[in-house]
Amino acid sequence: MQYKLVLQNHVDGLSTRVWVFNPPTVIGRDPSADVCVEHDSISRKHCQFTLNSEGALTVKDLGSMNGTYVNDRKIQTAILMPGQVVQIGALMLQVEFTQESERHAPAVRPQGSVYATQPMETFRPVPLPPEKPWWKRILGG
Numbered sequence: 001m002q003y004k005l006v007l008q009n010h011v012d013g014l015s016t017r018v019w020v021f022n023p024p025t026v027i028g029r030d031p032s033a034d035v036c037v038e039h040d041s042i043s044r045k046h047c048q049f050t051l052n053s054e055g056a057l058t059v060k061d062l063g064s065m066n067g068t069y070v071n072d073r074k075i076q077t078a079i080l081m082p083g084q085v086v087q088i089g090a091l092m093l094q095v096e097f098t099q100e101s102e103r104h105a106p107a108v109r110p111q112g113s114v115y116a117t118q119p120m121e122t123f124r125p126v127p128l129p130p131e132k133p134w135w136k137r138i139l140g141g
Helices: 100-104 134-139
Strands: 002-007 018-021 025-028 047-051 057-061 068-070 073-075 077-079 085-088 091-098
Touching: 057 068, 073 077
Parallel strands: none
Antiparallel strands: 002 018, 002 091, 025 047, 047 057, 057 077, 068 073, 068 085, 085 091
């Protein structure tokens, strides 16, 4: 399983809108963070996403200046469910769970871009054998 954080609000100076990660992952402004988000509202090591002993995704605040919030509630540690919103600094990030096979697909299509498509494979039905007239079915032949 992979996890995605999808930016839900406009943040000046930020071009990335989707982050895909595998726990454990530290998010922060420091270049050594697993996910580096260069924004003044983010601490150097802001929060960490891990899996608990039951396999649930959790987020833990790492003593950040602005705190970590889940659905508008300040937390130290919280278990996350898909669709919940994690706020770190000025960023409002929706949590999504994805399958491994989805990681190859582009997460977000940039505005104004066009992707080439492949023709859809079609199947022709197998023709039925010619039907005998009703009287040949009864009389045989």
